[in-house]
Amino acid sequence: MDHFLYRDGVLYAEDVRVADIATQVGTPFYCYSTATLARHYKLFDDALEGTDHLVCFAMKSNSNQAVIKVLGDLGAGMDVVSGGEYLRARAAGIPGSRIVFSGVGKTREEMKMALEGGIRQFNVESEPEMFALNEVALSLGVIAPIAVRVNPDVDAKTHAKIATGKSENKFGIPISRAVQVYAMAAGMQGLDAIGIDVHIGSQLTELEPFETAYQKVAELTKTLRAEGHDIRRLDLGGGLGIPYERSNSAPPLPVEYGALIKRTLGDLGCEIEIEPGRLISGNAGILVSKVIYLKEGEDRKFLILDAAMNDLIRPSMYDAYHDIIPVAEPVPGLETTRYDIVGPVCESGDTFAKGRHLPPITEGDLVAFRSAGAYGAVMSSEYNSRPLIPEVLVKGDQFAVIRARPSFEEMINRDNIPAWL
Numbered sequence: 182m183d184h185f186l187y188r189d190g191v192l193y194a195e196d197v198r199v200a201d202i203a204t205q206v207g208t209p210f211y212c213y214s215t216a217t218l219a220r221h222y223k224l225f226d227d228a229l230e231g232t233d234h235l236v237c238f239a240m241k242s243n244s245n246q247a248v249i250k251v252l253g254d255l256g257a258g259m260d261v262v263s264g265g266e267y268l269r270a271r272a273a274g275i276p277g278s279r280i281v282f283s284g285v286g287k288t289r290e291e292m293k294m295a296l297e298g299g300i301r302q303f304n305v306e307s308e309p310e311m312f313a314l315n316e317v318a319l320s321l322g323v324i325a326p327i328a329v330r331v332n333p334d335v336d337a338k339t340h341a342k343i344a345t346g347k348s349e350n351k352f353g354i355p356i357s358r359a360v361q362v363y364a365m366a367a368g369m370q371g372l373d374a375i376g377i378d379v380h381i382g383s384q385l386t387e388l389e390p391f392e393t394a395y396q397k398v399a400e401l402t403k404t405l406r407a408e409g410h411d412i413r414r415l416d417l418g419g420g421l422g423i424p425y426e427r428s429n430s431a432p433p434l435p436v437e438y439g440a441l442i443k444r445t446l447g448d449l450g451c452e453i454e455i456e457p458g459r460l461i462s463g464n465a466g467i468l469v470s471k472v473i474y475l476k477e478g479e480d481r482k483f484l485i486l487d488a489a490m491n492d493l494i495r496p497s498m499y500d501a502y503h504d505i506i507p508v509a510e511p512v513p514g515l516e517t518t519r520y521d522i523v524g525p526v527c528e529s530g531d532t533f534a535k536g537r538h539l540p541p542i543t544e545g546d547l548v549a550f551r552s553a554g555a556y557g558a559v560m561s562s563e564y565n566s567r568p569l570i571p572e573v574l575v576k577g578d579q580f581a582v583i584r585a586r587p588s589f590e591e592m593i594n595r596d597n598i599p600a601w602l
């Protein structure tokens with residue numbers, strides 16, 4: 182459930198008319214709902230009730246500081262994957278003790294930044310990274326808490342570009358080598374191996390791959406404890422999918438996911454961490470765009486919007502489906518027309534949807550892409566010299582621009598033409 186609903190014939194974001202935001206901010210823009218963010222965070226928090234746990238929001242899905250603050254104020258931790266995300270989390274008021282640092286290629290500079298600024302744990306993904314972190318920690322005279330990310334070789338049954346738990350993927354240490362790697366870590370003075378980390382992919386629509394992976398983690402926990410390692414924390418990653426296509430069967434709910442965690446790992450007495458991104462931010466955001474032209478092709482009609490692939494790359498990158506709805510509520514029973522819905526960017530890949538049925542629509546009308554709060558704004562670019570689009574946050578009947586649209590001058594003035602040219 183989200184808070185983007187039709188009321189009195191128009192689309193609202195909580196208690197604000199989406200069209201009113203468009204008038205003030207201009208299109209295209211992203212719009213997030215505070216109540217939806219909070220609701221989705223709480224679904225996970227409640228699902229793990231009764232276990233010692235921390236829900237660390239995967240900031241890669243949406244790293245706007247206002248979004249981070251909404252979640253941080255509710256008690257969320259953050260899962261970061263770069264120095265930039267770490268600093269954003271800190272700037273939004275998240276204490277280091279609630280920040281987990283993931284990623285396959287953490288640099289020594291990033292390790293130093295996090296160790297000096299405060300960090301809950303590093304999720305280490307390779308032996309060379311472990312050596313580097315040990316060195317950095319020793320040079321600072323501190324001990325780095327780590328979880329080793331294991332690759333359980335499990336098929337997440339999701340899009341190949343976002344599956345991470347198979348042995349061919351670059352992520353984690355093969356689970357078969359874990360015992361060796363923990364033994365190695367135990368010999369390093371700068372490291373304290375406190376836990377195990379696993380993340381098998383994103384937009385998972387079944388629980389079974391999680392179950393297989395978590396069972397392997399449970400076994401490994403017992404094995405490592407038997408070897409004398411004090412494993413006291415399990416980071417189970419993110420990945421629970423969301424219903425992009427309302428006609429499809431819905432993915433499992435956080436409460437079912439929580440029950441699975443308790444069933445597979447609950448008796449180990451470990452603190453549980455999870456790193457959901459999409460399920461918290463995805464349906465908490467829409468992308469609002471305006472129809473520029475209706476164009477007649479040879480055998481099809483094109484709806485040309487002012488948003489493009491540089492603003493929302495998911496359809497062109499993953500063939501992702503996003504519901505696209507008119508901001509003015511369609512009158513029931515009216516005939517629909519099939520459109521290819523496209524942006525103005527100069528490549529055919531700039532297509533959001535093909536053969537999508539829409540009710541009567543005309544130039545200047547507003548449309549909203551649903552489920553655009555995750556991996557939307559964060560993946561945008563200035564391709565075709567299109568300025569990054571603004572982000573807006575709604576709370577009840579108030580809204581604020583939480584990232585402004587840069588002017589053309591700001592965008593252009595970032596280039597430097599050397600004096601010697």
Ligand code: LLP
Binds near residue numbers: 345383457
């Ligand atoms: N933890 C780790 C280590 C991750 O790599 C990811 C996502 C997450 C947590 C959060 O996963 P989530 O709960 O959001 O599924 N750009 C792609 C998704 C890439 C996901 C990358 N890793 C998309 O638009 O579908």
